[in-house]
Amino acid sequence: xxxxxxxxxxxxxxxxxxxSIAATLAEDETVAISPDPGTTRRSHGFQMQSDQRxxxxxxxTPGFQRPRAVLTWLHEHERxxxxxxxxxxxxxxxxxxxxxxxxxxxxxxxxLAGAGILYVVDGANPYGAEYEAEMEILRWTGQPRxxxxxxxxxxxxxxxxxxxxxxxFSIVRVFDAVRAxxxxxxxxxxAFRELGEVNEGWARxxxxxxxxxxxxxxxxxxxxxxxxxxxxxxxxxxxxxxxxPEGSDHLAIENALIEQLKARIRNREAAARxxxxxxxxxxxxxxxxxxxxxxxxxxxxxxxxxxxxxxxAQLAMTGAATGAVAxxxxxxxxxGASLLLGAGLGALVGGLGAMLGSNRLAKVQVLGTPVGxxxxxxxxxxxxxLPWVMLGRALLxxxxxxxxxxxxxxxxxxxxxxxxxxxxxxxxxxxxxLSAAFKRIRDHSGLTVPERDALIDDITGAxxxxxxxxAAGPAP
Amino acid sequence: xxRRMHDSAPERSLLxxxxxxxxWLEADRETPYDERxxxxxxxAGEVKRSDPLLRVREWWRxxxxxxxxxxxxxxxxxxxxxQRLITVLMGILGAVAGLGAASAIFHYDGTxxxxxxxxxxxxxxxxxLLILLTLLLMLPRxxxxxxxxxxxGSLNPGAFIAALYRRVARxxxxxxNLLLWHEARAPAAARFARWQMVTWSQVAAVAxxxxxxxxxxxxxxFTDLAxxxxxxxxxxxxxxxxxxxxxxxPWRPLWPAATPDPELIRSSRFFRLAAAxxxxxxxxxxxxxxxxxxxxxxxxxxxxRCLLLTWASWRLHVATRHLLLDDPQVRALLDRxxxxxxxxxxxxxxxxxxxxxxEPPLPPLSDADAIAIAWSGAIPRDTVSHWxxxxxxxxxxxxxxxxxxxxxxxxxTLDRIAARNPSTVFILVRAWEAPLLELKDFxxxxxxxxxxxxxxxxxxxxxxxxxxxxAQRATWSRWTARHGDAAVYLESGA
Numbered sequence: 001x002x003x004x005x006x007x008x009x010x011x012x013x014x015x016x017x018x019x020s021i022a023a024t025l026a027e028d029e030t031v032a033i034s035p036d037p038g039t040t041r042r043s044h045g046f047q048m049q050s051d052q053r054x055x056x057x058x059x060x061t062p063g064f065q066r067p068r069a070v071l072t073w074l075h076e077h078e079r080x081x082x083x084x085x086x087x088x089x090x091x092x093x094x095x096x097x098x099x100x101x102x103x104x105x106x107x108x109x110x111x112l113a114g115a116g117i118l119y120v121v122d123g124a125n126p127y128g129a130e131y132e133a134e135m136e137i138l139r140w141t142g143q144p145r146x147x148x149x150x151x152x153x154x155x156x157x158x159x160x161x162x163x164x165x166x167x168x169f170s171i172v173r174v175f176d177a178v179r180a181x182x183x184x185x186x187x188x189x190x191a192f193r194e195l196g197e198v199n200e201g202w203a204r205x206x207x208x209x210x211x212x213x214x215x216x217x218x219x220x221x222x223x224x225x226x227x228x229x230x231x232x233x234x235x236x237x238x239x240x241x242x243x244x245p246e247g248s249d250h251l252a253i254e255n256a257l258i259e260q261l262k263a264r265i266r267n268r269e270a271a272a273r274x275x276x277x278x279x280x281x282x283x284x285x286x287x288x289x290x291x292x293x294x295x296x297x298x299x300x301x302x303x304x305x306x307x308x309x310x311x312x313a314q315l316a317m318t319g320a321a322t323g324a325v326a327x328x329x330x331x332x333x334x335x336g337a338s339l340l341l342g343a344g345l346g347a348l349v350g351g352l353g354a355m356l357g358s359n360r361l362a363k364v365q366v367l368g369t370p371v372g373x374x375x376x377x378x379x380x381x382x383x384x385x386l387p388w389v390m391l392g393r394a395l396l397x398x399x400x401x402x403x404x405x406x407x408x409x410x411x412x413x414x415x416x417x418x419x420x421x422x423x424x425x426x427x428x429x430x431x432x433x434l435s436a437a438f439k440r441i442r443d444h445s446g447l448t449v450p451e452r453d454a455l456i457d458d459i460t461g462a463x464x465x466x467x468x469x470x471a472a473g474p475a476p
Numbered sequence: 477x478x479r480r481m482h483d484s485a486p487e488r489s490l491l492x493x494x495x496x497x498x499x500w501l502e503a504d505r506e507t508p509y510d511e512r513x514x515x516x517x518x519x520a521g522e523v524k525r526s527d528p529l530l531r532v533r534e535w536w537r538x539x540x541x542x543x544x545x546x547x548x549x550x551x552x553x554x555x556x557x558x559q560r561l562i563t564v565l566m567g568i569l570g571a572v573a574g575l576g577a578a579s580a581i582f583h584y585d586g587t588x589x590x591x592x593x594x595x596x597x598x599x600x601x602x603x604x605l606l607i608l609l610t611l612l613l614m615l616p617r618x619x620x621x622x623x624x625x626x627x628x629g630s631l632n633p634g635a636f637i638a639a640l641y642r643r644v645a646r647x648x649x650x651x652x653n654l655l656l657w658h659e660a661r662a663p664a665a666a667r668f669a670r671w672q673m674v675t676w677s678q679v680a681a682v683a684x685x686x687x688x689x690x691x692x693x694x695x696x697x698f699t700d701l702a703x704x705x706x707x708x709x710x711x712x713x714x715x716x717x718x719x720x721x722x723x724x725x726p727w728r729p730l731w732p733a734a735t736p737d738p739e740l741i742r743s744s745r746f747f748r749l750a751a752a753x754x755x756x757x758x759x760x761x762x763x764x765x766x767x768x769x770x771x772x773x774x775x776x777x778x779x780x781r782c783l784l785l786t787w788a789s790w791r792l793h794v795a796t797r798h799l800l801l802d803d804p805q806v807r808a809l810l811d812r813x814x815x816x817x818x819x820x821x822x823x824x825x826x827x828x829x830x831x832x833x834x835e836p837p838l839p840p841l842s843d844a845d846a847i848a849i850a851w852s853g854a855i856p857r858d859t860v861s862h863w864x865x866x867x868x869x870x871x872x873x874x875x876x877x878x879x880x881x882x883x884x885x886x887x888x889t890l891d892r893i894a895a896r897n898p899s900t901v902f903i904l905v906r907a908w909e910a911p912l913l914e915l916k917d918f919x920x921x922x923x924x925x926x927x928x929x930x931x932x933x934x935x936x937x938x939x940x941x942x943x944x945x946x947a948q949r950a951t952w953s954r955w956t957a958r959h960g961d962a963a964v965y966l967e968s969g970a
């Protein structure tokens with residue numbers, strides 16, 4: 001272990017949440033967590049790095065298995081208080097190949113290499129005297145020590161634990177590894193700083209770690225807001241179209257297009273959820289979320305004639321303009337005597353001709369391909385409520401994911417009903433700007449970069465609004 | 477997982493990059509974010525350029541260097557080919573139109589001179605009108621002019637040819653919308669399509685003017701052209717001189733001979749030519765107009781079109797750059813390249829072992845000479861007998877403590893237990909605690925002291941002397957089953 005960055009060994013009795021704390025602080029959902037003891041057999045380092053620079057390192061260790069036997073050995077070899085760390089070192093050196101003390105050697109090694117100690121106990125269950133052997137061994141190492149009272153169940157024995165722990169540890173903190181949100185994690189890191197004050201370099205590195213995590217958190221919020229913005233842009237400008245020739249069943253084509261559009265929106269929303277989860281390192285998280293019903297009545301649909309990419313109206317305008325030019329030539333030929341009648345008549349004839357002749361023109365083929373035809377298009381969705389429902393659902397999902405602890409392993413349940421009304425808690429001015437942005441998306445099938453950035457700003461602001469009002473439904 | 481793009485040239489066109497990179501990044505979203513951040517941040521460390529476009533293209537070159545070549549033409553390659561083909565087509569069309577128009581306008585069969593006014597009206601005035609319309613199309617879309625721009629766009633030959641090409645080439649993919657003024661929807665795509673259309677029309681216009689000029693020069697050089705002028709408007713020779721003099725102002729310093737003098741204007745008017753015998757009209761009066769006409773075509777036709785083409789090409793380049801850089805995935809890439817990478821570390825993937833182990837069997841029913849041990853203070857020793865009677869419906873003769881004192885104290889307890897020669901030993905443990913190897917050692921020591929026939933029953937007890945929960949029982953049950961001693965049982969009471 002290097003002494004250039006702070007290192008903390010997470011130690012304790014088996015199954016008291018050491019790996020949960022590592023998973024939470026390292027935001028690693030793959031850390032093995034199990035109710036069975038002995039799940040962690042080897043020490044694992046979790047380094048927090050900021051652009052290659054290691055800011056701190058956590059070492060998840062196996063739990064004590066035979067603490068009283070170890071303590072007995074230490075007492076048998078004691079030479080005085082000043083040599084206790086040396087005696088512990090001798091124990092580890094002498095039992096490196098002893099299968100019986102594999103776990104103790106594994107957990108003591110990083111401490112003897114200079115790591116600070118994070119001793120984890122379960123404050124939801126009663127204190128027991130058998131822990132004293134573990135705490136005494138840790139005291140013998142002479143390293144800075146902090147006790148973390150984890151809360152694995154519903155019970156509350158924190159006070160009796162405090163009384164016991166205060167005798168062995170200079171800092172005692174309560175930390176619910178499975179429910180701790182980001183703020184609590186930062187608080188814990190700041191507490192590590194107190195532990196690291198014995199070393200000025202450690203304190204500085206931990207300050208840097210807290211700052212880097214806060215900046216990284218803001219950046220992730222903004223990236224998630226960007227993803228939500230893209231979701232809204234894609235959904236609000238979504239269209240489906242298909243050829244609808246004369247004699248075909250237009251209703252059946254329209255229904256098929258509506259189903260395609262709904263599937264596309266559902267898939268897009270699911271993809272956005274996955275991406276947001278990935279941003280917060282929750283790739284394996286299962287989400288249970290109700291689909292909302294997109295009403296067909298909210299869909300704009302039309303059957304229009306298209307030729308060379310021009311609609312019938314554009315084609316008529318083009319015909320009229322061409323006719324006007326031709327008529328204008330007659331006017332010039334007549335030396336202005338026709339009083340622009342030629343141009344007017346030409347425009348009328350050209351426009352009407354283009355409109356009436358469009359069907360025939362559609363059948364014209366160039367190299368075997370028809371140049372035009374009727375197309376039926378569905379979308380965009382005109383319901384004014386849609387973007388707010390989608391935004392509310394996305395914000396709720398984001399909040400649950402952002403605050404979700406990596407030690408939790410059950411599925412994430414997103415209450416669609418709560419999400420649908422979340423948008424109500426967005427600040428008034430922001431709501432108006434969002435509303436204007438939704439309209440622009442529908443009108444222009446997207447947003448320019450400055451408009452998109454403004455939308456992302458507002459969504460990021462809405463995330464803060466919800467955090468402030470605590471209106472996001474179920475607690476994460 | 478990620479589609480590797482086809483690459484035949486070391487440096488693709490900007491348009492190909494604007495199509496390929498976002499498409500690749502879209503597929504790349506399946507890669508974990510932290511992995512992408514690590515990769516892109518590492519590349520960013522090697523890229524010294526600060527211009528975002530250069531950074532992205534440099535990133536792409538490095539990413540693409542690892543890609544496996546694929547012989548299938550990509551949508552981007554098809555689109556770039558279509559773009560080039562349409563550009564060539566527009567050039568050819570413009571040139572053919574210019575050749576045809578110049579041949580018709582400069583047609584001279586020896587009976588009547590070419591009318592300078594017609595030449596000027598068609599090759600200069602009409603073009604100026606079209607340039608005006610093009611400028612209108614170039615303006616940003618604003619309320620009021622949107623409909624006019626739509627109309628001009630519909631009439632634009634570039635839009636027409638692109639739509640026709642798309643139909644004929646059966647380009648039905650989404651990217652092909654980029655070539656169509658009426659179908660490109662999102663702002664960046666619409667801007668690109670607009671400037672693409674304008675560029676194509678300017679290519680045609682430049683080719684048209686160049687062809688007109690070449691044809692005119694050819695006809696002037698190799699045939700015998702005669703020019704005159706005539707108009708129904710009330711213009712006399714002085715008015716005509718003032719107009720031509722003003723029109724010739726831009727080139728007069730460079731080419732003074734290309735300004736018609738009053739005498740030429742006066743003598744080349746049609747009715748004067750009709751009044752005089754052609755034999756007596758000086759040749760200069762019939763041919764003297766050509767420098768003026770050529771200079772006018774260059775100044776008011778070719779040059780503005782060249783300028784417009786340059787401007788449109790530059791705008792198209794900017795629009796293509798935006799097409800790439802405004803893409804949300806590309807913006808996210810730049811964000812990753814410019815962000816500090818925070819890595820929190822990853823464990824080496826230690827896996828949880830399978831926990832499907834059979835339940836241990838129930839102990840034989842015998843109360844004779846049973847004793848109990850409260851391990852690590854699971855419950856107070858004086859309550860052990862009562863608890864076992866209440867929850868296990870068994871009777872114990874004596875209860876002991878172990879596990880919370882020294883190992884020597886445990887050894888002494890074991891000696892006392894051995895002296896009782898029990899048939900059953902109940903070991904009450906704290907249900908919420910994980911079973912330690914220390915307990916396993918103790919059970920082994922009990923076995924040594926009481927013999928192989930004695931039943932050892934593990935009894936997990938919850939906090940406050942409650943019964944163990946199902947989860948606690950399951951943990952202890954698995955541990956007991958793994959213990960390896962057939963006469964070690966588990967009971968949790970009822």
